[in-house]
Amino acid sequence: MADWQVVEGGVTAPKGFRAAGITAGLKPSGTPDLALIWSDSDAIAAGVFTTSQVRAACVDYCQDLLEEKPAARAILCNAGQANACTGKQGEQDTLDSASALAKALNCPPEAILIASTGVIGQRIKMDVLQAAIPELVSSLAVDGSDAAARAIVTTDLVLKSIALETQIGDRPVRIGGIAKGSGMIHPNMATMLSFVTCDAAVSPPLWQKMLRRAADKSFNQITVDGDTSTNDCLIALANGESRTPAITEAGPEADKLEAMLTEVCAYLAKAIARDGEGATCLIEVVVTGAMSDRAASQIARTVAGSSLVKSAIFGRDPNWGRIAGAAGRAGTPFNQAELNIALGDFLLMSEGTPQVFDRAAASQYLKQQAERSTSAMSQILLTSTQQANELLAGESQQTFERQAQSAESLAHPVKITLGVGGGPGEGIAWGCDLSYDYVKINAEYTT
Amino acid sequence: MADWQVVEGGVTAPKGFRAAGITAGLKPSGTPDLALIWSDSDAIAAGVFTTSQVRAACVDYCQDLLEEKPAARAILCNAGQANACTGKQGEQDTLDSASALAKALNCPPEAILIASTGVIGQRIKMDVLQAAIPELVSSLAVDGSDAAARAIVTTDLVLKSIALETQIGDRPVRIGGIAKGSGMIHPNMATMLSFVTCDAAVSPPLWQKMLRRAADKSFNQITVDGDTSTNDCLIALANGESRTPAITEAGPEADKLEAMLTEVCAYLAKAIARDGEGATCLIEVVVTGAMSDRAASQIARTVAGSSLVKSAIFGRDPNWGRIAGAAGRAGTPFNQAELNIALGDFLLMSEGTPQVFDRAAASQYLKQQAERSTSAMSQILLTSTQQANELLAGESQQTFERQAQSAESLAHPVKITLGVGGGPGEGIAWGCDLSYDYVKINAEYTT
Numbered sequence: 001m002a003d004w005q006v007v008e009g010g011v012t013a014p015k016g017f018r019a020a021g022i023t024a025g026l027k028p029s030g031t032p033d034l035a036l037i038w039s040d041s042d043a044i045a046a047g048v049f050t051t052s053q054v055r056a057a058c059v060d061y062c063q064d065l066l067e068e069k070p071a072a073r074a075i076l077c078n079a080g081q082a083n084a085c086t087g088k089q090g091e092q093d094t095l096d097s098a099s100a101l102a103k104a105l106n107c108p109p110e111a112i113l114i115a116s117t118g119v120i121g122q123r124i125k126m127d128v129l130q131a132a133i134p135e136l137v138s139s140l141a142v143d144g145s146d147a148a149a150r151a152i153v154t155t156d157l158v159l160k161s162i163a164l165e166t167q168i169g170d171r172p173v174r175i176g177g178i179a180k181g182s183g184m185i186h187p188n189m190a191t192m193l194s195f196v197t198c199d200a201a202v203s204p205p206l207w208q209k210m211l212r213r214a215a216d217k218s219f220n221q222i223t224v225d226g227d228t229s230t231n232d233c234l235i236a237l238a239n240g241e242s243r244t245p246a247i248t249e250a251g252p253e254a255d256k257l258e259a260m261l262t263e264v265c266a267y268l269a270k271a272i273a274r275d276g277e278g279a280t281c282l283i284e285v286v287v288t289g290a291m292s293d294r295a296a297s298q299i300a301r302t303v304a305g306s307s308l309v310k311s312a313i314f315g316r317d318p319n320w321g322r323i324a325g326a327a328g329r330a331g332t333p334f335n336q337a338e339l340n341i342a343l344g345d346f347l348l349m350s351e352g353t354p355q356v357f358d359r360a361a362a363s364q365y366l367k368q369q370a371e372r373s374t375s376a377m378s379q380i381l382l383t384s385t386q387q388a389n390e391l392l393a394g395e396s397q398q399t400f401e402r403q404a405q406s407a408e409s410l411a412h413p414v415k416i417t418l419g420v421g422g423g424p425g426e427g428i429a430w431g432c433d434l435s436y437d438y439v440k441i442n443a444e445y446t447t
Numbered sequence: 448m449a450d451w452q453v454v455e456g457g458v459t460a461p462k463g464f465r466a467a468g469i470t471a472g473l474k475p476s477g478t479p480d481l482a483l484i485w486s487d488s489d490a491i492a493a494g495v496f497t498t499s500q501v502r503a504a505c506v507d508y509c510q511d512l513l514e515e516k517p518a519a520r521a522i523l524c525n526a527g528q529a530n531a532c533t534g535k536q537g538e539q540d541t542l543d544s545a546s547a548l549a550k551a552l553n554c555p556p557e558a559i560l561i562a563s564t565g566v567i568g569q570r571i572k573m574d575v576l577q578a579a580i581p582e583l584v585s586s587l588a589v590d591g592s593d594a595a596a597r598a599i600v601t602t603d604l605v606l607k608s609i610a611l612e613t614q615i616g617d618r619p620v621r622i623g624g625i626a627k628g629s630g631m632i633h634p635n636m637a638t639m640l641s642f643v644t645c646d647a648a649v650s651p652p653l654w655q656k657m658l659r660r661a662a663d664k665s666f667n668q669i670t671v672d673g674d675t676s677t678n679d680c681l682i683a684l685a686n687g688e689s690r691t692p693a694i695t696e697a698g699p700e701a702d703k704l705e706a707m708l709t710e711v712c713a714y715l716a717k718a719i720a721r722d723g724e725g726a727t728c729l730i731e732v733v734v735t736g737a738m739s740d741r742a743a744s745q746i747a748r749t750v751a752g753s754s755l756v757k758s759a760i761f762g763r764d765p766n767w768g769r770i771a772g773a774a775g776r777a778g779t780p781f782n783q784a785e786l787n788i789a790l791g792d793f794l795l796m797s798e799g800t801p802q803v804f805d806r807a808a809a810s811q812y813l814k815q816q817a818e819r820s821t822s823a824m825s826q827i828l829l830t831s832t833q834q835a836n837e838l839l840a841g842e843s844q845q846t847f848e849r850q851a852q853s854a855e856s857l858a859h860p861v862k863i864t865l866g867v868g869g870g871p872g873e874g875i876a877w878g879c880d881l882s883y884d885y886v887k888i889n890a891e892y893t894t
Binding site: 050051052053054055071082084085087119120121166228229230271307320321322323327328329330332333335336339349352353354436440 | 496497500501503506531532534566567568661675676677754767768769771772774775776777779780781782783784786796799800801883887
């Protein structure tokens with residue numbers, strides 16, 4: 001059973017963190033575009049980055065820094081320009097961003113991690129960024145998480161934020177996270193970013209291992225294998241401000257912390273999948289009976305990533321043939337005579353044989369899950385300038401309500417369950433349906 | 448230089464082949480749905496089949512037959528029911544189909560290869576099929592290729608057919624092919640099929656090797672890695688009726704024959720890619736400078752299969768960022784500082800640096816290629832019942848014109864060229880753009 005509770009505050013829920021988000025003027029749209037997360041004390045830092053051969057300058061910068069020393073005080077994120085494919089000048093811009101912020105924060109430049117998102121090939125507007133730093137730093141606040149979450153998005157429709165609390169020994173420990181991304185068949189070109197904060201004390205190698213495993217069970221399960229953009233990154237800071245004993249090796253405390261970290265990442269990953277461009281529902285694919293967890297995860301990912309399955313779900317069509325087809329081509333062997341497929345509570349295929357089921361009711365299930373999710377989503381859309389301004393001003397009296405609606409939008413996935421044999425392997429993946437609007441958004445996105 | 452010429456006749460262009468296509472009543476739509484290709488003499492046979500774990504009964508049947516003995520007299524193909532996920536009964540239906548046809552053709556059942564396409568989970572309507580066999584056999588004709596091509600399609604918009612002729616020694620040798628498939632992000636659930644005939648004499652192992660390599664350079668380059676449906680198959684017969692000396696080992700004759708076979712397969716593969724659901728143009732991605740042909744092909748396939756690239760092309764947006772992003776995540780290493788990207792004649796990126804180019808002209812290039820291709824496509828759409836009836840009646844006086852329009856629809860691809868370094872590896876892949884209609888077709892396709 002989950003041994004934690006949801007709390008408010010996102011990345012500033014853990015002790016000793018502040019955050020800010022402002023409108024610097026980097027985006028043509030005039031919406032918030034510069035975010036900062038700050039730890040009052042030195043934090044250990046772990047990161048998982050894009051595996052693409054084409055990487056933004058900030059990705060190489062962070063990887064090099066963390067390899068040298070897995071510690072940081074701040075994460076700076078600009079939205080609008082990806083600073084990818086910008087050559088030597090792009091690298092210099094990243095260094096200059098860190099230097100300018102370090103001066104304002106009175107910390108060494110190497111304590112600052114940098115993330116960028118936006119249009120590939122465009123340099124950061126450095127004059128705009130540098131001019132905005134004083135306001136950004138003075139906006140840092142203990143309730144600044146939503147403002148930061150608002151300032152890292154590009155095409156996202158909703159904020160993605162979560163914080164959980166558990167007990168380690170007799171003291172509360174919290175992990176918070178924010179994310180941006182509007183994941184579909186592939187992560188949107190403008191990147192998937194996630195920043196996680198934690199007030200436990202953990203050893204750096206253990207924290208890095210936990211984060212890698214958590215990413216494999218969350219963010220890596222919302223994309224088809226190998227898909228990654230130029231700027232993808234997940235950064236996690238842990239500052240020890242909960243004053244719990246340091247967790248330095250495997251054991252019950254480590255397990256508890258890792259489970260909570262994984263839940264934070266899974267929640268944010270699902271929120272990204274649900275926010276897929278033009279999507280009307282979240283799809284959750286659960287695979288059991290595979291030879292290994294790896295094999296099960298691969299099958300789950302392939303089904304969740306299949307355009308034909310996604311189109312069928314959008315058409316409210318309980319099309320088990322497409323599910324079977326996607327599972328079959330996932331590149332991992334199983335015996336088709338052992339294949340079971342369920343959609344919600346409807347058993348569509350048993351031991352490789354199609355079952356008689358109530359097609360109208362199964363279609364109604366698809367419709368109903370989409371309606372529930374869409375109704376909750378409609379409450380939290382990032383459409384109003386007033387709302388953006390409220391967030392930036394820290395007027396977060398509506399935070400709890402927004403958080404509840406956000407959770408509600410993920411609580412009714414279209415659930416596809418596959419059994420592929422008698423093996424011990426299990427895996428889960430998430431996706432969303434494929435609608436007309438996906439094409440519209442991606443055909444009309446201006447470069 | 449290509450050492451062949453285009454001739455009419457599709458799979459019946461090579462000597463000693465006849466073909467037929469009729470409306471048996473298998474499809475609810477009442478369009479042609481049963482095809483037969485027949486060799487007057489014993490032919491050697493090679494096949495390349497789906498690698499999916501979920502396979503139609505006919506796929507297992509053909510694979511087993513060809514492993515036992517790589518020879519055949521006939522290919523029977525039914526459209527409407529895929530006969531996949533139909534268990535033991537499905538296997539029996541395949542055997543019964545072969546037996547019934549063998550009796551009518553007076554040949555052994557094991558000389559008949561079977562292919563099916565249509566809805567997964569549905570058995571072939573055996574009574575309908577068996578009742579139609581006499582008419583099918585009596586329709587066999589030396590100009591029956593278009594009728595057969597018409598009877599194997601499901602959602603295809605156009606017929607896919609080609610025949611080429613070259614000289615081996617002092618005698619003409621021909622290879623013909625027909626195909627069905629409407630390939631998009633993934634091959635359509637209702638399968639990619641291709642049947643190839645040849646009147647050269649080749650040794651079975653060499654013919655199988657040639658076909659495998661030709662498939663790798665053609666059909667396997669219109670899908671993203673590993674994608675395959677339950678029923679995919681490519682079957683090639685060679686009957687030796689050209690009376691040329693048997694080709695039994697590597698050498699200039701073998702090379703010539705393989706080059707022509709590869710061209711036939713590449714033409715049909717491009718036609719499938721162009722006929723992608725809702726597509727408005729063909730996309731051709733050429734990659735050079737990779738470490739190996741394999742690496743180059745993988746990058747080409749990833750770019751051609753990227754939904755973001757496809758959406759941008761549909762939006763007539765010369766979005767090099769998405770091209771670079773797709774290349775980067777293809778899973779094969781290269782130095783991003785050596786990346787060159789061109790769209791048609793427009794150099795978009797050189798040595799990893801974005802170039803200044805005439806954006807409006809590049810967009811116009813995309814528009815113009817699509818208009819040319821769409822205009823040719825509109826001449827050959829499979830919309831008229833009259834046309835279907837003409838084809839079935841063998842009234843093929845318009846064959847040549849249709850063939851020319853079909854070639855024209857492929858002659859103006861949107862061309863994306865990538866250089867990824869100084870290596871010797873080269874590869875080509877094909878795809879099409881992603882339009883609103885893709886979603887419409889796949890959301891509304893009735894299971």
